[in-house]
Amino acid sequence: MKLTLVHLYPELMNLYGDRGNVLCLVQRAKWRGIDLEVKYVSIKDELPKKYDLLFMGGGQDRGQELVADDLFRKGHDIKTAIESDVPALVICGGYQLFGHYFMTSEGKRLQGIGVFNASTSATQTRLIGNVLLKSDMFGELIGFENHSGQTAISASSDPLGRVVRGHGNNESSKMEGIVYKNAIGTYLHGSFLPKNPVVADFLLAAAIRRHRPDYSLKPLDDTLSKLATEQARKRP
Numbered sequence: 455m456k457l458t459l460v461h462l463y464p465e466l467m468n469l470y471g472d473r474g475n476v477l478c479l480v481q482r483a484k485w486r487g488i489d490l491e492v493k494y495v496s497i498k499d500e501l502p503k504k505y506d507l508l509f510m511g512g513g514q515d516r517g518q519e520l521v522a523d524d525l526f527r528k529g530h531d532i533k534t535a536i537e538s539d540v541p542a543l544v545i546c547g548g549y550q551l552f553g554h555y556f557m558t559s560e561g562k563r564l565q566g567i568g569v570f571n572a573s574t575s576a577t578q579t580r581l582i583g584n585v586l587l588k589s590d591m592f593g594e595l596i597g598f599e600n601h602s603g604q605t606a607i608s609a610s611s612d613p614l615g616r617v618v619r620g621h622g623n624n625e626s627s628k629m630e631g632i633v634y635k636n637a638i639g640t641y642l643h644g645s646f647l648p649k650n651p652v653v654a655d656f657l658l659a660a661a662i663r664r665h666r667p668d669y670s671l672k673p674l675d676d677t678l679s680k681l682a683t684e685q686a687r688k689r690p
């Protein structure tokens with residue numbers, strides 16, 4: 455079996471180990487005999503006509519300013535793919551630009567592509583540290599946040615999880631991330647998927663089931679991942 459993953463703007467949007475999420479997906483696919491090909495798509499590059507997964511990492515405000523217009527041009531095709539159940543993981547700056555807009559600290563409005571019913575504004579407060587979540591979909595999740603943008607999601611949207619420790623989308627809501635169809639937006643870096651393999655397998659399974667609806671992923675021995683997660687869970 456062969457799948458294709460599109461990695462958007464890898465040279466500009468790759469903070470705090472975000473590329474490790476792509477490596478995790480490739481390796482977990484390989485262990486199951488699945489060839490996951492990664493196609494890197496940057497500014498002015500065309501999206502492949504067909505792909506099975508989508509990933510975009512985080513970046514500083516400057517990086518977001520550089521990619522925002524190009525992402526907006528690609529936005530219609532990306533939204534079409536997600537509406538057809540292509541799974542996606544977008545982190546921090548990617549998460550912000552997949553909402554309606556990101557307002558920078560200089561007051562510049564970066565137009566998002568509107569996959570998520572969410573909007574973000576930069577603030578003078580930096581939300582930083584390890585985050586522990588309880589997710590209805592995935593159980594306990596953990597990651598690392600470092601962002602000054604604060605995101606509001608609509609009341610009708612599903613958060614990735616509720617915050618047990620840390621901040622999440624903003625200082626007050628106690629919600630983190632967002633889920634729409636098979637697309638996940640989150641502020642969690644660190645890398646996110648190696649410490650939360652259940653989410654990696656959700657993305658892989660969703661990609662395969664678009665072609666083979668009855669497919670079930672072969673279970674893996676996640677002992678080491680669980681040990682790493684437990685160590686991260688103990689950190690302040």
